[in-house]
Amino acid sequence: MREFAVVTRGRGFYEITREVAAWLREAGAGDGLVTLHIQHTSASLLIQENADPEVRRDLERFFARLVPDGDALFRHTLEGPDDMPAHVRTALTAVNLSIPVRAGRMALGTWQGIYVWEHRQKPHRRVVVGHFVGE
Amino acid sequence: MREFAVVTRGRGFYEITREVAAWLREAGAGDGLVTLHIQHTSASLLIQENADPEVRRDLERFFARLVPDGDALFRHTLEGPDDMPAHVRTALTAVNLSIPVRAGRMALGTWQGIYVWEHRQKPHRRVVVGHFVGE
Amino acid sequence: MREFAVVTRGRGFYEITREVAAWLREAGAGDGLVTLHIQHTSASLLIQENADPEVRRDLERFFARLVPDGDALFRHTLEGPDDMPAHVRTALTAVNLSIPVRAGRMALGTWQGIYVWEHRQKPHRRVVVGHFVGE
Numbered sequence: 001m002r003e004f005a006v007v008t009r010g011r012g013f014y015e016i017t018r019e020v021a022a023w024l025r026e027a028g029a030g031d032g033l034v035t036l037h038i039q040h041t042s043a044s045l046l047i048q049e050n051a052d053p054e055v056r057r058d059l060e061r062f063f064a065r066l067v068p069d070g071d072a073l074f075r076h077t078l079e080g081p082d083d084m085p086a087h088v089r090t091a092l093t094a095v096n097l098s099i100p101v102r103a104g105r106m107a108l109g110t111w112q113g114i115y116v117w118e119h120r121q122k123p124h125r126r127v128v129v130g131h132f133v134g135e
Numbered sequence: 136m137r138e139f140a141v142v143t144r145g146r147g148f149y150e151i152t153r154e155v156a157a158w159l160r161e162a163g164a165g166d167g168l169v170t171l172h173i174q175h176t177s178a179s180l181l182i183q184e185n186a187d188p189e190v191r192r193d194l195e196r197f198f199a200r201l202v203p204d205g206d207a208l209f210r211h212t213l214e215g216p217d218d219m220p221a222h223v224r225t226a227l228t229a230v231n232l233s234i235p236v237r238a239g240r241m242a243l244g245t246w247q248g249i250y251v252w253e254h255r256q257k258p259h260r261r262v263v264v265g266h267f268v269g270e
Numbered sequence: 271m272r273e274f275a276v277v278t279r280g281r282g283f284y285e286i287t288r289e290v291a292a293w294l295r296e297a298g299a300g301d302g303l304v305t306l307h308i309q310h311t312s313a314s315l316l317i318q319e320n321a322d323p324e325v326r327r328d329l330e331r332f333f334a335r336l337v338p339d340g341d342a343l344f345r346h347t348l349e350g351p352d353d354m355p356a357h358v359r360t361a362l363t364a365v366n367l368s369i370p371v372r373a374g375r376m377a378l379g380t381w382q383g384i385y386v387w388e389h390r391q392k393p394h395r396r397v398v399v400g401h402f403v404g405e
Contacts, residue, residue, distance in 0.1 A: 109308075109311070176319045268403055
């Protein structure tokens with residue numbers, strides 16, 4: 001098991017593909033399965049395109065429109081107008097991912113990157129737990 | 136492998152964190168990975184905040200607005216006005232989860248609870264299958 | 271590890287349950303865990319009802335309304351009016367799934383089928399990577 005700390009600067013995407021790949025290399029991983037779990041309810045793990053950054057900005061635009069900050073629907077508002085939207089965005093995406101590993105490398109597609117998606121407006125320290133099973 | 140039966144009283148959240156934790160303890164699990172899979176297409180598994188219950192009520196409000204029961208868009212209506220919305224809500228969330236386990240305990244964050252999210256209006260018996268790999 | 275190639279004919283659902291089940295049988299899998307990962311950012315893996323095909327058509331109708339092709343919100347438009355919606359639809363669903371296996375058979379519910387959900391309008395060749403851990 002390995003913990004990755006990701007210090008965010010507020011809402012947005014923070015790529016962790018290299019950190020996870022480096023960990024597998026250092027651990028001498030061969031063939032197996034890597035699982036990542038984010039220990040939060042207002043930030044997600046997302047596999048998405050790592051080429052054009054406009055894709056991630058469009059994802060952010062879409063989710064900001066789908067789950068607007070300060071929506072009058074929400075009653076859990078004590079932690080700020082972006083807190084309940086952050087929970088909803090987390091429910092709509094993923095908090096854990098499992099990726100096959102072959103010869104020490106994750107079987108990601110060419111355009112796939114692994115991101116922490118911070119949903120809160122303010123900076124947070126996020127923890128992702130990694131687990132590898134295999135040989 | 137272990138089966139958890141969850142008898143729901145209709146739409147809403149049913150926490151199973153304790154049941155899963157107890158199973159891992161009884162099975163003598165050490166370090167590894169636990170996977171949960173719900174065997175249904177109109178109920179989800181969700182990791183969400185276990186503190187303020189208003190968070191889960193707001194989640195429910197949001198999804199009820201996003202995927203309204205009886206929406207005229209849907210043609211699969213034979214099983215009731217909440218059936219197709221239940222399928223959509225399941226597609227928008229998750230049917231399986233994988234969580235690293237360390238020294239017999241799931242590496243959940245402080246505020247993370249594991250829930251069966253029943254999307255149908257009427258009570259159902261839901262089955263969640265648990266798998267542990269490790270030592 | 272095993273690769274499944276799925277040649278799609280454009281947007282829609284392509285069931286792969288039988289292919290995965292056949293692979294587990296041929297590999298002599300007993301008890302364990304199977305993980306599937308799709309190596310793309312504009313197609314998903316989905317577990318959904320395998321009985322009435324109208325359910326999948328309604329899912330498609332819902333997502334087409336939720337994330338409209340050609341939405342003026344999007345700026346990443348070079349790859350066509352359906353490309354950015356395909357990324358959003360992928361973010362809203364899943365790119366990997368993990369299913370417990372007992373005596374060589376996936377612990378799917380009676381009505382659960384495993385689908386590649388192609389989100390692009392044109393045909394694509396999609397690759398799903400399968401991993402099994404167990405005995």
